[in-house]
Amino acid sequence: xxxxxxxxxxxxxxxxxxxxxxxxxxxxxxxxxxxxxxxxxxxxxxxxxxxxxxxxxxxxxxxxxxxxxxxxxxxxxxxxxxxxxxxxxxxxxxxxxxxxxxxxxxxxxxxxxxxxxxxxxxxxxxxxxxxxxxxxxxxxxxxxxxxxxxxxxxxxxxxxxxxxxxxxxxxxxxxxxxxxxxxxxxxxxxxxxxxxxxxxxxxxxxxxxxxxxxxxxxxxxxxxxxxxxxxxxxxxxxxxxxxxxxxxxxxxxxxxxxxxxxxxxxxxxxxxxxxxxxxxxxxxxxxxxxxxxxxxxxxxxxxxxxxxxxxxxxxxxxxxxxxxxxxxxxxxxxxxxxxxxxxxxxxxxxxxxxxxxxxxxxxxxxxxxxxxxxxxxxxxxxxxxxxxxxxxxxxxxxxxxxxxxxxxxxxxxxxxxxxxxxxxxxxxxxxxxxxxxxxxxxxxxxxxxxxxxxxxxxxxxxxxxxxxxxxxxxxxxxxxxxxxxxxxxxxxxxxxxxxxxxxxxxxxxxxxxxxxxxx
Amino acid sequence: xxxxxxxxxxxxxxxxxxxxxxxxxxxxxxxxxxxxxxxxxxxxxxxxxxxxxxxxxxxxxxxxxxxxxxxxxxxxxxxxxxxxxxxxxxxxxxxxxxxxxxxxxxxxxxxxxxxxxxxxxxxxxxxxxxxxxxxxxxxxxxxxxxxxxxxxxxxxxxxxxxxxxxxxxxxxxxxxxxxxxxxxxxxxxxxxxxxxxxxxxxxxxxxxxxxxxxxxxxxxxxxxxxxxxxxxxxxxxxxxxxxxxxxxxxxxxxxxxxxxxxxxxxxxxxxxxxxxxxxxxxxxxxxxxxxxxxxxxxxxxxxxxxxxxxxxxxxxxxxxxxxxxxxxxxxxxxxxxxxxxxxxxxxxxxxxxxxxxxxxxxxxxxxxxxxx
Numbered sequence: 001x002x003x004x005x006x007x008x009x010x011x012x013x014x015x016x017x018x019x020x021x022x023x024x025x026x027x028x029x030x031x032x033x034x035x036x037x038x039x040x041x042x043x044x045x046x047x048x049x050x051x052x053x054x055x056x057x058x059x060x061x062x063x064x065x066x067x068x069x070x071x072x073x074x075x076x077x078x079x080x081x082x083x084x085x086x087x088x089x090x091x092x093x094x095x096x097x098x099x100x101x102x103x104x105x106x107x108x109x110x111x112x113x114x115x116x117x118x119x120x121x122x123x124x125x126x127x128x129x130x131x132x133x134x135x136x137x138x139x140x141x142x143x144x145x146x147x148x149x150x151x152x153x154x155x156x157x158x159x160x161x162x163x164x165x166x167x168x169x170x171x172x173x174x175x176x177x178x179x180x181x182x183x184x185x186x187x188x189x190x191x192x193x194x195x196x197x198x199x200x201x202x203x204x205x206x207x208x209x210x211x212x213x214x215x216x217x218x219x220x221x222x223x224x225x226x227x228x229x230x231x232x233x234x235x236x237x238x239x240x241x242x243x244x245x246x247x248x249x250x251x252x253x254x255x256x257x258x259x260x261x262x263x264x265x266x267x268x269x270x271x272x273x274x275x276x277x278x279x280x281x282x283x284x285x286x287x288x289x290x291x292x293x294x295x296x297x298x299x300x301x302x303x304x305x306x307x308x309x310x311x312x313x314x315x316x317x318x319x320x321x322x323x324x325x326x327x328x329x330x331x332x333x334x335x336x337x338x339x340x341x342x343x344x345x346x347x348x349x350x351x352x353x354x355x356x357x358x359x360x361x362x363x364x365x366x367x368x369x370x371x372x373x374x375x376x377x378x379x380x381x382x383x384x385x386x387x388x389x390x391x392x393x394x395x396x397x398x399x400x401x402x403x404x405x406x407x408x409x410x411x412x413x414x415x416x417x418x419x420x421x422x423x424x425x426x427x428x429x430x431x432x433x434x435x436x437x438x439x440x441x442x443x444x445x446x447x448x449x450x451x452x453x454x455x456x457x458x459x460x461x462x463x464x465x466x467x468x469x470x471x472x473x474x475x476x477x478x479x480x481x482x483x484x485x486x487x488x489x490x491x492x493x494x495x496x497x498x499x500x501x502x503x504x505x506x507x508x509x510x511x512x513x514x515x516x517x518x519x
Numbered sequence: 520x521x522x523x524x525x526x527x528x529x530x531x532x533x534x535x536x537x538x539x540x541x542x543x544x545x546x547x548x549x550x551x552x553x554x555x556x557x558x559x560x561x562x563x564x565x566x567x568x569x570x571x572x573x574x575x576x577x578x579x580x581x582x583x584x585x586x587x588x589x590x591x592x593x594x595x596x597x598x599x600x601x602x603x604x605x606x607x608x609x610x611x612x613x614x615x616x617x618x619x620x621x622x623x624x625x626x627x628x629x630x631x632x633x634x635x636x637x638x639x640x641x642x643x644x645x646x647x648x649x650x651x652x653x654x655x656x657x658x659x660x661x662x663x664x665x666x667x668x669x670x671x672x673x674x675x676x677x678x679x680x681x682x683x684x685x686x687x688x689x690x691x692x693x694x695x696x697x698x699x700x701x702x703x704x705x706x707x708x709x710x711x712x713x714x715x716x717x718x719x720x721x722x723x724x725x726x727x728x729x730x731x732x733x734x735x736x737x738x739x740x741x742x743x744x745x746x747x748x749x750x751x752x753x754x755x756x757x758x759x760x761x762x763x764x765x766x767x768x769x770x771x772x773x774x775x776x777x778x779x780x781x782x783x784x785x786x787x788x789x790x791x792x793x794x795x796x797x798x799x800x801x802x803x804x805x806x807x808x809x810x811x812x813x814x815x816x817x818x819x820x821x822x823x824x825x826x827x828x829x830x831x832x833x834x835x836x837x838x839x840x841x842x843x844x845x846x847x848x849x850x851x852x853x854x855x856x857x858x859x860x861x862x863x864x865x866x867x868x869x870x871x872x873x874x875x876x877x878x879x880x881x882x883x884x885x886x887x888x889x890x891x
Contacts, residue, residue: 304771331771334771345769350763351765352766354758354762354766355762361755361758364755365759368752368756369752374752375752376750376751376755
């Protein structure tokens with residue numbers, strides 16, 4: 001080889017009890033290149049990187065840095081080898097400034113904040129980071145916090161940078177900025193390893209891609225010589241169709257009308273500010289926005305779980321045409337009204353299901369009050385559980401297995417299956433594919449599409465804009481609790497939505513119904 | 520970096536703890552059984568060191584202390600009844616705290632809830648002797664159950680309404696109950712500190728066995744509670760609220776209502792235990808009537824993993840250890856700490872073995888470093 005590999009892994013194995021997280025993984029990364037580690041959730045990407053950064057120690061195998069065998073037994077060893085990891089969940093002290101966080105735990109002889117600030121500024125200028133060294137962490141946006149994390153490892157002299165899912169929490173514009181910075185670092189001769197499961201980003205940024213599947217090393221390809229479908233095949237092990245079939249429903253009629261709702265959190269801060277929109281039957285309404293912009297509160301308001309300061313949630317009964325206001329009702333009262341509202345919440349095991357109960361008992365959550373008498377009727381829930389296990393290919397020993405023992409994808413199938421089994425007229429799903437493998441994700445998209453074709457009003461809160469654009473009919477954009485836009489998913493672009501996500505002022509509303517209706 | 524690589528190779532420590540994947544139920548029970556056996560062997564060794572007798576001899580004395588001379592053909596029915604009666608009372612209190620615990624409401628007030636039930640039973644027995652016997656019994660049962668329920672209701676109301684800490688609240692309610700009882704004993708006992716047993720309003724004696732009714736009542740409650748928690752809608756609500764209040768909200772369970780209702784049930788069952796102690800056993804009351812069993816019950820409930828039938832076994836085990844050890848202490852002039860040591864060892868093993876059910880200790884296999 002002409003260039004010596006900056007870092008090379010040979011036959012790395014790591015096991016956790018019976019689970020093999022990594023099996024004989026081999027990797028090389030060279031100076032001045034960006035290497036993507038691609039794999040589905042649970043394929044062992046993060047475990048592998050944790051071994052490079054000294055958090056875990058490999059059971060077997062060797063790590064070579066600049067051609068010499070390295071022993072990385074602690075994060076400090078990793079620093080000594082100039083390896084820096086930027087974790088998916090930031091590890092920063094909220095009340096400290098950027099610089100204070102950067103020098104935290106660093107032994108430089110003496111503590112000179114002024115000097116450190118200057119050095120931080122130099123690093124920022126060199127690579128084009130936008131960062132105020134004196135800004136406190138708690139006032140920062142997610143992307144700024146990430147910048148602090150990156151500058152932190154650069155400050156410590158890292159020249160091998162590992163980024164764990166760096167784009168998961170960023171808006172499209174922030175992602176572009178991050179990529180520009182990464183490219184500059186590449187030119188500077190740094191080694192950059194990005195862990196990701198987003199194909200388009202892999203194609204855009206990396207020079208080479210290494211693929212892991214279920215802990216096994218599948219192979220490395222040059223980005224310029226591969227395609228998204230080839231990478232998917234490597235990742236999943238078989239060819240799958242990445243297209244979501246979107247049909248145009250006839251008979252699109254308003255089902256749910258949200259009128260000027262306002263909602264505050266426990267601290268009295270406004271989390272929903274004058275939100276109005278219409279959800280139609282036979283349509284998937286997407287909700288896009290930066291995480292924590294009020295999506296959860298919005299869905300909970302409709303489900304009767306949030307106390308509203310003002311506003312109304314009107315449900316049009318498809319049989320009688322009567323309008324009911326759900327805003328003032330509890331979930332139980334909503335159900336008693338005959339409103340079949342299904343809700344797949346973001347927090348699956350903390351809200352949608354009970355982890356310690358088995359699948360049968362979880363099926364009963366919605367229906368246990370049915371039937372006369374004081375005692376539970378487990379026959380129907382058991383049938384439903386068996387039915388869902390068969391239909392949705394839930395991998396479980398049996399219907400009496402506690403759901404917490406199932407994998408993420410199977411937990412979600414149980415939850416979505418139960419919510420759909422209630423034959424809803426409104427179906428709300430918050431981040432229903434988060435953490436799911438590609439197969440399960442597409443199964444969920446198909447289920448949502450089926451519901452739409454059945455004439456259900458589907459509300460889908462998502463984070464992946466590509467998916468939102470491919471799946472939904474209309475997309476409502478929410479920013480800081482306000483509706484900042486409503487676009488037609490068939491014509492809108494990612495950039496357009498990205499801009500709306502970060503917009504601060506509310507959309508100029510032309511009519512009181514909260515936007516045009518897609519017919 | 521050359522100096523770095525020359526460094527001694529670090530490996531994982533030679534012993535580390537790893538979480539087990541779930542093991543089958545029978546294996547878990549095997550571990551528990553082994554723990555009890557090891558605990559009994561250890562208790563035997565320590566006792567034999569303390570007394571100078573053989574291990575078999577010590578256990579012989581223990582069994583004699585609980586059941587009489589069982590193996591010498593002098594089985595004591597009276598001692599047997601007393602053993603069952605003590606087990607029944609402890610079990611009743613354990614059953615009482617279980618629904619609350621299942622709801623993750625840490626009811627540490629069984630002591631006070633039972634005492635207030637017993638006190639009310641005593642007040643009825645002393646002051647309503649003019650009523651017909653059957654009516655008096657009904658009044659005693661109803662009022663003492665209600666008194667326990669109220670004692671459970673008060674902390675539940677504050678918890679549901681203001682989110683107060685139920686552990687502290689229920690503990691403080693114990694002191695209130697104790698002080699009220701002390702005052703009543705002072706009033707009635709005219710400063711003597713004791714109330715003589717009364718013979719009005721005592722629970723009936725069935726088939727000449729003085730504690731049979733108590734035992735039957737608790738047996739029925741055991742079955743009832745088992746079914747209530749497992750198969751009733753209210754039991755299901757308790758589980759959901761205990762596991763996740765968010766889920767409960769999500770499916771429209773009124774969390775406050777469930778907390779209040781469950782604590783009233785918990786308190787009411789404690790009240791029944793107090794009534795059994797006063798009207799069915801002692802026919803008198805003092806501040807020590809419950810005697811700390813309200814706290815032992817917490818342990819029984821956890822050891823039994825909230826399963827009413829396992830709890831019955833655990834209650835019997837603890838009563839056996841306490842009274843058996845007392846007999847050993849008596850025989851060899853050891854002080855009362857001996858009983859505590861014995862039950863302490865057994866409980867430590869029982870609780871400690873849960874660690875081995877959930878975790879496994881791995882010892883690193885020694886292997887030769889491969890050469891590069």
